[in-house]
Amino acid sequence: RSAATGGTARNHARMLKLMRLVLLMLTTASALNVQVLPATKKSAAAAPTSQPWLHQFGLAPRSWSVREGERYSSQDWLSNVLSIPRSLTLKRIKSHLLANLAVTAVVLALRAKGVQLTMPALPHQLTGSFLGLLLVFRTNVAYARFWEARLLWGQVKAAVRKMALTALTTMQPTEPQRAAHLLALLTAFPLALARVCTGSTEPLPPRIAALLPAGTPSEAAAVALCLQLQLCMAEFCAQLRAREGGSDSHAALVEEAADHIVGELLSCIGGCELLRRTPVPFMYSRHTSRALTTWCGTLPLVLVDSMGAAVL
Template sequence: MIVDAAPRLSQIVREVWKPLLILAVWDVIVTIAYFVLPFKAPSLPLTLFGSALALFLGFRDNSAYQRWWEGRVLWGAMINASRSLSRAARNFMPQPEARDLRRSIVLRQVAYVNALRCQLRRQDRDAEVLRFLSKGEAEPALARANAANGLLDGTGRRIADAMRNGWIDTIQQTQMEAVLVDIANAQGGMERIKNTPLPNQYRFFPTFFTHLFCILLPIGLVESLGYATPLGSTIAGLMFLAILQIGDDLVDPFANTVHDVPLTAMCRTIEIDLLQSIGDPAPQPVTPERGILW
């Protein structure tokens, strides 16, 4: 996620430079053609087309931002639920003989959020899980297609073991299971966002009409701008291409790009809070790199 307050025009240009270069060349061709073979083009249809396109792109960007923000809200809920699970394990099972089980539940939750982060970003999950769990404890979950859900199931079994051992009662078990339900619901929401793209119409038509508008733009402007058409048309085209790119950047909040929801930083927050809750040393928070928080 870009957290730098300074404008990042260079980032936008890097993302749209190819169609922008083609547009600039086209603008020059149209300008030369106008002075060789003068023609007239009505400006009103282009104005109406541009206004309609701006509304269309704005609606698409709002839809993309809603997905991005929902992803951020779900990860905020995951942070809260992780803290609640750790607190319940610590306070419900103060017995010395339950120490290993308490510790296992907390470490499994840290491993769980890191496994979920890797699954959403399509990265290798095994190494992250094995940072917190032994190979024997991690293997049953890693053998499953959804390792994060496997870790969560294992945590549920350990809570049931605590109840059978008499370390918690059924009410406390129910409360801890309710936290696991909240965690599972958050994971399901994240997977829905990741696995369900925007409908094809939201992706194809804005791209098609934006490129069509950029093609028509110099034809409608050359009569009034003259030799300045390549500059004016390219700048106007840049605005529409940038708006189109914003929707592409935000539509997948777990794509592991600079526009991503900062999953690494949030997993580190959970790791710090939970490790400190059981008295283990914790790493430092993730800090922005060149204005980007991963």
Template structure:
């Protein structure tokens, strides 16, 4: 995730980060510019259309549908940001629940072996959840510090959660914690799977294809018809104007596409690796 100072306007204006939509859209912007030049040349030099041509009235359509396209893009970006923010809230809950579980176990457990088990396994849940959501495939993995293996062909977070529940039950049956204490830590243990399921719902339920496809087609048709009407008022200056309008509209769609899946490796995705590392640091401090 990009770290930045929101008050540094100069940096925002004059610096182009690798994740900026400008770089991604340069080929299409050049194409749109050449297309706009061709339309302007045909209308001004070849066809020599007069100012009273009916083609000039096409701008009326742009005025009417411009409001519609703005509403669609606002809904699109808001929906994508809601998914990004919901993912951040779930990972924030994972941080808090990992700390709470570690704090309670720190008070309950006396044997160093039991404390070490949870010291290693709790942070590993966050780490494997991050890999699971990012679709990072690895071979059969060993959990550092413990004689335990995970099979990547199976649901890895579920395997960790099962080990945590099994260990908690073993502590209860061996008399190391009471039934009331088991009930107290059960909420945090259960929350891990709840958070995993919520994150999987975000990842596996993208914006419907028909909606996303319609917006792209709408933007394309809207931009491609702009030069025909505005050439009469702007002349060849229609080229930078149309390119800029395309850049703004297409950038909103690209931004929405990037943040609607917040668990990848894009520059604006959630810093899940860093969050998992913080969980490891805090749990080890507590236990």
């Protein structure tokens, strides 16, 4: 029996050393930075030609750009593994991991003093499916919010382009200064809307503040820009009616199109505010947090008998 116990202890020690070696290798490779950080798309395309083995083993520099619409590749598996120490998700759950590590250390310390704290694996087996459903729900909700935000941003891009085309075709030939002012408003709108999405209260950049009335708060900049767009188009349509000798046909069409585009921009602002101010239902978030904390916190009691110190 003592020989079997000694063999088990040696196996646990070997497993622990192996785990430490793997973690050391990952940390070292990440510290050396084998170019797994984002690079330009040009360098990513040139990597297979200059150093094919980097691309073959997933170490070639890659650029993850939403603007380019680049798809993730299965060849980047090694880069994804080596970048774990720099993962933003790992940083966010660091406190939770440290708490689980502390609980495990306490269990091992008590076990070393002869206090046997164990529990059967059946409760974790039964509750694992329930916890998986909660995590799947949270993942689906997060992806739905991301997809809705991308749709809203696509609508903003389409509306801004339509307004820019209207300015270039109807306003630029006769009033180039007014057209330049309108284009400046359109350029500033996405930046102002981004502040609405992030809830930023920092002062507006000078190029945006110069287009708005003095004292406009940062969170109201997007709506204020829509008002400036509406006023700019209204003044242009008034000048257009005067040049056409009172004829309202062309001016009415331009004004109607501008009103519709500004309405789309205002709807997008409302949608972005809705996403920012409507988080995941609190009870779902709390249930998931409680279940995950309890499940992971008691898991060392299940594994300590079979894994020993390797449970760390």
